[in-house]
Amino acid sequence: MSSATSALNGATWSDGIATVTEAPLQGMITLRGAFSDAKVKKAATSVAGVDMPGQGQANCVETRGICWMSPDELLVLCPYDTVGTNIEKMQAVLGDQHSLCVDVSDARGVFDLSGPRAREVLAKLVPVDLAPDQFTFGMFRRTRMAQVPAAFWLHEDDTFRIICFRSQAQYVFDLLITAAQPGSDVNFF
Amino acid sequence: MSTRLATGGRLLNKDKAVRFTFNGQQMRGFEGDTLASALLANDQMLVGRSFKYHRPRGIVAAGPEEPNALVNLGVEGKFEPNQRATTTELFEGLLATSQNHWPSLEFDVGAINAKLSRFMPAGFYYKMFIHPRPLWKHVYEPFIRQAAGLGQAPKGRDQDTYEHFYAFCDVLVVGGGIAGLIAARSAAKTGARVLLIEQTVHWGGRAPVDGGEVGGKPVDNVVDELVSELKALPNVTMRTRTMGAGVYDHGYVLAYERLTDHAPEADGPRHRLWRIRAGHVVTATGAIERPLSFAGNDIPGVMLASAVRDYVVNYGVSPGDRTVIVTNNDDAYRTASALKAAGLDVPAILDARVLPVDSPLVAQAKAAGIRVLMGHGVSKVLGGKRVTGVAVCSQAGEGAVLEEIACDAVAMSGGWSPVVHLWSHCGGKLLWDNDFAMFRPDVDKAPTGADGSAFVSPAGSANGHFGLAELVGDAHAMGHTAARSTGHNPGKAAAPDAISVEEAAMAPVWLMPQGAGPTLRGKAWLDYQNDVKVSDVQLAAQEGFESVEHAKRYTTLGMATDQGKLSNINGLAILSDALNQPIPQTGTTTFRPPYTPISMGAIAGEARGKVFQPVRRTPLHDWHDANGADWEPVGHWRRPYAYVRSGESVHDAVMRETKNVRENLGLLDASTLGKLIVKGPDAGKFLDMLYTNMMSTLKPGKCRYGLMCSENGFLIDDGVVARIDQDSFLCHTTTGGAERIHGHMEEWLQTEWWDMQVYVANVTEQYAQIAVVGPNARKALEALGGMDVSAEGLGFMEWADGTLGGFDVRAYRISFSGELSYEIAVGASEGQAFWDALMVVGADLGVMPYGTETLHILRAEKGFIMIGDETDGTVIPQDLGLHWALSKKKDDYLGKRAQQRSHMADPERWKLVGLETVDGSVLPDGAYAVADGTNDNGQRNMQGRVTSSYHSPNLNKGIAMGLVLHGPDRMGEVIEFPGTDGTTYKAKIVSPVFYDPDGEKQNV
């Protein structure tokens, strides 16, 4: 519906050493189930149109993808307006298989942190080794960002896509622009 | 006088003069100066007053060990006290003032304390201010507060910003002296990822001042080459102005980078706290020279010999025209050479040792025509605010003056102590080295990491190696050790060649002269900043403070902002002597981080202002804010307490909202309530264990209020459970409970009942949930149109999916107010639009948004409990009369066994009742009801307490709930609650349901 708005209504900021942009509403489906079960894999891959990621990985292409959340949880990404039909499709694939499939699109804030300094801006906030040879394409990391939980992956060269809870979107946005203030280059990576 | 020399100053850019102000006086220095070197160049030797006796204090050192030269820097939002002049880089416009004096640095009233010093011995404060007790509050404490602290606390809000940075490396090298550079290179050559940090702005440490050759080249050039080589390596990161502050478990290291202290107008954060995780740490932290303990060693102009050398060589500053050198080792002779080379006079070297043969450095001094007095020392220093001379004595005697030598500076050296702080922080042990009279790292007892192996290696002089050849070899080897421990192969690369100058053994001298009597000992300072003298430590030992940790606290030795970098070893040597035991038996005090003080701002990092804490916002936050919300923090959430209209008080708003819900229509943002999906074949069985109620029997489409207890039996949460279908439930939790109860469910599923087939998902934030409450609630929803919300179509405690006003919604017919009430969940992204639509249709129905206080009053009128008000972690459901919610059909649920314990079943437990003051006033929240008699402590006995209390505008009187002894059996009885305002409130025990006890209003 047209009245749907993302947490920060597409806020963007680029007055410092990196650009922070709230991504448009992103379809997200939490899928819990046994990965050993073919139906669970198929439910995810058929909707996302990407291969099943390995442990600690994410396969994401534009607005579609699968993120490995835990040994029994996937985050399936799809266009926002296809979530309802996709959940129905997934449930049809899953059938009686013990599983859980639920829309969490509105529960999240999504940000792109981009620019050549994106790695070091993020490294001010998360206790994760972000050296270019350590955090690479395809990796997916759930961790603590300052005082809140967050997850991220490299979406493009020099662009991290960051997911947080919707209620904390303003905090995360403010954190990112604080970490990217002018003159705060670290020159570490 | 101290002055700038015409030549020298390897760190200065003499083409660039820098103006600064000290105590209001304009002064000039050069780019490259520290504040200390610039002050000395302006003949400002007196820089402060000591803490206790207000003695004049001059610059002693040239590095972070400086105890005296602490100044206030900047003004207002840039003000910072207790900054070390020796580590403060000079910049244009720097504004410094000295500390701890009144009315001025030159004439200080507090100096009278010095005259009284024999009445202010160690432990003075403990002894003096104990009796008589009544004097404490109005006499002693104000006096101590007045006297406490050196600098002033900043008054302005800090204008600067700070940040953290998480860095990872294989090998962290702390210290960019020659040892650190070599260790970093030998580690980096193996391919290890190396981070090298140096606290000053210069690489090379002391080596360029002390001289020598490595690989056949002057060490100064070697430093430049090493720096260039390391900078070119892609696997090496180098940072100056970055101090290794502390070493912690599992290779965690904090480093403190000072980014704009030297350039306050620059953009960016002032300090950055590096949170480093290193595979291995090399501590190449150098060594610190020790002062000698002789009378008058605190008079301005008495400095460390190495510092004198640093000022001459690095900054082209002469601390004095005539400098007497006092030493117990060869190294101080280098200072004599440096002074001579600068054309300055060295009237004498007083060497406490008697050497059988002159060592090369001694011979060199003699050859330069310097008078060397072996076996001699200082009886006392002459002068007041400045050295005017020294009285010479025999070191072996009691201080009889043999002659007086006029001078304006004294360079002293009591030997060197490796900087073992970082080695020791995480458990590295120390050895006593008799040859050098120092503690050095015991490399066989290193701090160990996650895998149980050593993760710190000391290198160079920090490891007790002072000769250039030994130092270079050690640093090279430690770099390899570090690389090897992180899985890199060092191969067979050899250390560079270096030659050590042969030095004669030092002789430990802890007191000068060794037989100094009480008068001299009472003037021989150990801790300059905290005014601790040799006599104080001896007194502490005499009074039984034999443990070094006790003696430290009794005398305050080493407890000032320099943490005893100069004083600790000398102090514990004096203590050992007084106790007649060897120094290693006395041991050291504990080395604690940070190595030197770091700013509070750096510790806080980004967490200030709007990101001080993660405030959680509902999808309607901005609307609330724009419509007068008076915010209430609930956990990290912000919820509107009330919507205050122009001309209203907050209380007025609450009263208005509360009446309006009962009379018309209220909207509440209930989005913060937790929403957990519990799904699976065993979901019912699982919830039967979690809730005290039976949930498995709930029919799809129905809701049930449930209680959750901990295994201790205490209430931890409550909320409405909706059965979605045969194998899935939606559990509502309290606002603060979503994450906690989600975690609680996962814990039991993962760690106890892992055979249960249940999945849980936290969908709290997926929905905006709006309570539509009041007699007009149904009309409002019907005006939106869509699903059937009639009494028949959606009965009390039922839920249904549908649409309202075109929005996809899930409607729950549940009530926390006793009114006709619906809670409508819509997607969070549509929450604002849906709220707007409700406000539009509600306009003719008397709609008003209401806040949490109205929510509280409404529920209290109905006698509904609130987790956190009626419960406090010690309350069980039975206390609250909730027996109806405790299933008797279930064998087990979490908390059931605990509720059978004798104390839980005790009839004496206080029980929930309603309370109503006899005069209609409001009982103070939290007040206790008194009973007859007193307890064993002589306190009044208690028989109950108020858990919730409000003014009810609907009943027009105060209403309250409370827990009262035998309460339900005492209906109508009046009990007394003394208030903190001195009045006693009388309240009648009544039913907790004050309003509509038959529930007629919600069942329409």
Add this chain to the structure above:
Amino acid sequence: MLILTCPNCGQTGEETEFHAGGEAHLKRFGPGSTDDDFEGYLFMRENPKGVHFERWRHAYGCGKWFHAARCTTTLEVFGIYSAQVTEPPKELCDRITEKRPGWSWRAFS
């Protein structure tokens, strides 16, 4: 500050990502149990100097629980293992024995 590797997601993280969950391998006693058994389950905890078994949750990561064997004096982590077991794996006990001969903890050694 410790570093721990979560066996459920394979991530190595610092302690702030994790939540400590107290002693491992407690046996639950419910209704029908004796007061002594229930007291032991609810309140009695080991407080060893040395080898200890604990529960941890990767709270900011995958959200899963796991067990860790740790030395309370040196903070050495001997090993991590599944939360869904009632005793430490033998292989881990043997490894601890190599490092701390003669250790014992509750019924294990």
